[in-house]
Amino acid sequence: MNIRILVFAKAPLPGRAKTRLEPALGAKGAAQLATAMLDGTLTHCLAAELGPVELCMSPAPGHSDWRAFSLPAGLVQSDQGDGDLGARMARSAQRGLAQQDAVILVGTDCPQLCVNLLQTAATRLARCDALLHPTRDGGYALLGLRRFSPTLFEHIPWSTSQVASLTRQRLDALGWHWHEGETLQDIDEPGDLLQLPGRWMNHYAERM
Incomplete structure (x- = not known):
């Protein structure tokens, strides 16, 4: 099964990216963390080698x-x-499904979106219509689809605790066969910084 991974990101500039982390990291520190998470x-x-990786940019x-950011080749x-x-x-998912078997x-x-998690998600998605990895704050970090419906994206209060529910x-109303994966941790609020991987924690601890 050929999968297109759609990565949604805004340019990680100070004052525009991860602004909810600014009380802990400052505007520059929040942008540096956003850059590190985008790169990672x-x-x-790309390393998961599931198919094309599309960076959906804003x-x-x-x-x-x-201009200040060096993006990897192959995107x-x-x-x-x-x-x-x-x-x-919705637009990106519908376009992606017209090109690949799944998105x-x-x-x-x-930071938990590692190669193994992505490859496991692909294996699971091969056996169902949709896959959801919720996050602890009530959102989701990954949505896998082999079918498209606009109802999954319409009238959702984004950035709230209601998104995953x-x-x-x-998904239930559509009657699709879907799987829920492990709950993951987003890094959105200052308290979430305690969940950063150890390799990053020392770098940002001085700003907390």
């Missing part, structure tokens, strides 16, 4: 906000476009 996510997604590829680059997060994810949608906020309800 893309590295793992702002669009070629914008000056991206497909696309513009997230207009609308709320749901509209942008895996991820952000860059979860509403997505579960929509």
Whole structure:
């Protein structure tokens, strides 16, 4: 099964990326962490070798906000476009499913999205219609799809604790066979920084 991984990211600039972490890290520190998480996510997604890896970018590829960042070779680059997060994810998922057997949608906020987790997700997805990895704050870090329905993305209060529960309800209402994977940890709030991998913790501890 050929899978397209869709990575959603905004340019990790001070004052624009991971702003909820600024009380602990400052604007520059939050942007540095956002850059590290973007780099790590893309590295793992490419190393998983599941199929094309598409970076869905905000702002669009070629914008000056991206000039300072070196992106790895082999990426497909696309513009997230207009609308709320749901509209942008829906467009990318529908386009991806027209090109590959399945799509895996991820952000860059979860350091646990390693090669093994992605490959395990692909194996599980081969046996079902959809796969959800929820996060401890009520969102999700990974959504895998072999079928498309706009209802998974419409009228969802993004960045709230209702996201995963509403997505579960929509999947059940569709009558799809779906699997829920392990609960993961996003890094969104200052308290989440305690969950950073040890290799990063020392670097950011001085800013906490």
